Amino acid sequence: MADFGDMLRAAGDFGLFQKILLIAIWIPFLLLSFIFASVIFVESDPERHCNTDWILGAGPNLTEEEQLNLTVPREPDGSLSRCLMYAPVNWTLDSIRQYGLNHTTACRDGWVYDQTLYQATIVTDFDLVCDKANVVEVAQTVLGAGILIGSLLFGPLGESFGRRRTIQIPVLFLFIFTLTGGLSPNYYLYLASQFGAGVGYGGSRMNAIVLMTEWIGITKRSMGACGSQWSGAAGLACMAGIIYLIRDWRLAQLVMAAPMGLVAVYIWFIPESARWLLDRGRTEEAKELILKAAAINRRTVPESLFEKIAVNKTVEKGGIRVLITSPVLRKSFLILTLSWFAVNLTFNCLSFNVGKFGLDIFLTQMLFGLTELPAHLLCFWLLELAGRKLSLMFTLLVGGLVCLSILAVPAGNAIAVTVLAILARILMILGSSICSVYIQELFPTSSRHTAAGLGGLATRVAGLLAPSLNLLAVYHYSIPISVFSSITLVGGALIFLLPETRGRELADSTAQAEVQSDGPKMEKGRRSITDEHTAVITSSKL
Template sequence: MTIPWDSKANSWSSCTRLDANFTPEYFNSSITANKSVKCEKWIYDTSVYKSSAVTEFNLVCDDAHFRVMADSLFMVGALLGSIIFGDMSDRFGRRPIFFLSLVLQVVFGLLAAAATEYYTFMLCRLVIGSTTSGVFLVAYVIAMEMVGPTKRLYAGVVCQFFFTTGYILTAAFAYFIKDWRILQVALSAPGIVFLCYWWFVPESARWLITKGRGVEAKEILLKAAKENKVTIPEDILDNLLTKTGMANGDLPSEQGAREKKTRARKATLFHLFHYPNLRKRTLVILFSWFVNSGTYYGLSWNTSNLGGNDYINFLLAGAVEYPGYAFLLLTLNRWGRKAVLCGCMIVGGVALLLTSVVPSDMNWLIITLAMIGKMVITSSYGTVYVFSAEQFPTVVRNIGIGAASTSARIGGILAPYTLLLGDQWRPLPLLIYGALALCGGLLSLLLPETLNKKLPDTIEEGEMFGIKHKDDDALDGNMDDVFKN
């Protein structure tokens, strides 16, 4: 008798109550019938979650938008962290910045567990997001720089496998730890263990070479060769370092430094949008990163809206990433980047769009389609990293990837807010992700294939890359004849 009916939610209201107290004064007063007022306190269902930040800080009704703000700020932090810690790792080295990020991540993770009000909690989430970029991205770069060209795909996928393992362990921790503060501590404290990597992980030899510290790089390479039982003749190693002008720890020549600075001044983000072919490819790449990131994180955070068991849904959303990354190992160097990216995004888009026409009582089918979408979007997200780096000319490659990464972070920042649309119609977030993924897959057809192709170095080569000339077919035929003989 005291709770009004919410016609939008088609259920009794959780945010308002009837302004009635059943006292004589109430009945004798001239109060509008069925007048409702906002609730001041709430009683929460603790059958699934014993406690959460939502229930402790009352992030419901008019404050419901704060529920997604912490996730959005996490992605803002990831954007800032990729810029700040990325630049610092280029300046001061991969190793020290990795451990600085790790320490900050642990400290602010523990502070988040002790937050007494929501604004402090959100600030901690912002810092945790930035340090996550520092830890994961710098570790990823170290892995890439420790192996040769033929092993980079495998090294990158292995890094992602461990990321997925952490994803799955989060579901396991949450299942057994029902209190959100204890869960936050349990997820943050293990970072302390990785501080022991200080005695095992060396500085990147490639970074040392670029900084003119050839002697240190040589020592690391010789130690690595010894550990792997490989013999590297010192004359070959010295010759390699001599070509970079650093055999004895000498800095690169002043002329080389000036030329490098000149190239850096000439190549800017502006060049990617000044030339029509480069502009088209750049816009497609930026949109692809935006869609892949937004869809990936949106599907990860949307598991509680799929129906069924939240823990199982989250676990499945992580488990399907394993075949998604394994698929890349089997196909990326065989089928080409373009086919994999386009195919995965289209399949993912169609699967997510189909969730809107599935009857609500067939929840298992909705979950299945969502997991198919998550699996193939994982594959396309992994592909776009490699494909994009090969699309940009060498002189603007880092600039291009930086712009693409920024676009991805924007997609991640907006993803939590898209989930709020599920309160109006449950399939709507998946419908939006599906439409965007389908558009991204079709647009990727505009990109040229890069597998086994000579990559562009200059802006001019980048503008002409992928444009087929009349003489190309004749040239390809002549080359086929040469190799037949």
């Protein structure tokens, strides 16, 4: 009995066809980081003062310093108040100077913001300061909620409608809502756009990795996930450079939407997963795609392979039911999901604090991106050398300890904190890449997309919780770090219970996936049963 792995090897498991597919999908990953652009344009408390131009009616020749001295009260430390002004009066300038103003009020005519760092941010455009300062975190939370819903919605749909469709529709979401986000006239439409872009992000990311993985052979399988992460890191570095040059969040948003529009056009021409088509019993469509891949790779697939698939292949129901009813797969799913959750909780907590490490925000953001590029190349090498299990344990356990070590750094040592944060973030992004490879190798084709989607859902929950966890720093700065570091260490320890999947063909049935998870002895026994069953079928045909 032939399986998809046999046909893929015959058609070429990493030829020109796979390389074109990788490039076509890596480009969107390069752009996915850009949806975080406007969120980075956030300062929790930018330099500002109330707009007090009302006094210019009484004294049009006042200098800016004189105007502020007369109309804005001082804080106890001598600085100008950021949220209060003296109430306007219908007096002459001489009377104001003689008697002074004493009655304070909240800013009535908006604020004047310092533009040294940014020309415009979502904070300055929507006046998210003073009594509205807390809603700044809402933008991050809404984006995280959109990513969560996208993972929940498009993940399981991939089992029913295919990998291809659940990539194309989310990409359209990304383009439309990145564009509308930059054109938003108010904060509420901006939030809606962030949610829509988040849905596109959550829906497209993991589905694209699944599609790539199912088209690549054993030796290069991790290239899909690791290469995608590398592309995302490159996008992060590019985003920092674009923001540095533009300094206006609306213009940056529109500039970043332009290449996404190009992706939204060509993404409709990517191929479906032939492995999924075979799993659905759509043999003729799968055969056509495999032959097309073989032609591009300049290979030939024997017709006998298709005949064996047509005779022996049956459609297996999968989805979330398999993950719940199979004790072996349920254990693997829960452990890996917890680990993936921990990785992304730590990653997002560190990312959302990019402006609080003490160094220049542009420099820190670019370092975050640039240091990831060699790390993802290392990830591919590490997965093939040490395997999935040992690599994931190492990244989580060491990463958790590095995060805890931040608490030992003396306050004010911005360089040391930034170095540790970057190191921890590199380890977490490696862990995320390994999880995305691991989860696809542990589960069968009938539930692979569901497992990856629900696992991705856990990571989105982590992204949703990260801003709220960071807010606990108001009680003590060590609380967020202690929480996400501890969860990461627990997740790393539990990985010991998972099987190694390096060098194994992707499972096409639940039985095969359970064999791989149960261990080599059961695999040997069940393989003998399968061989006997195949021999019986063959003899009956004869």
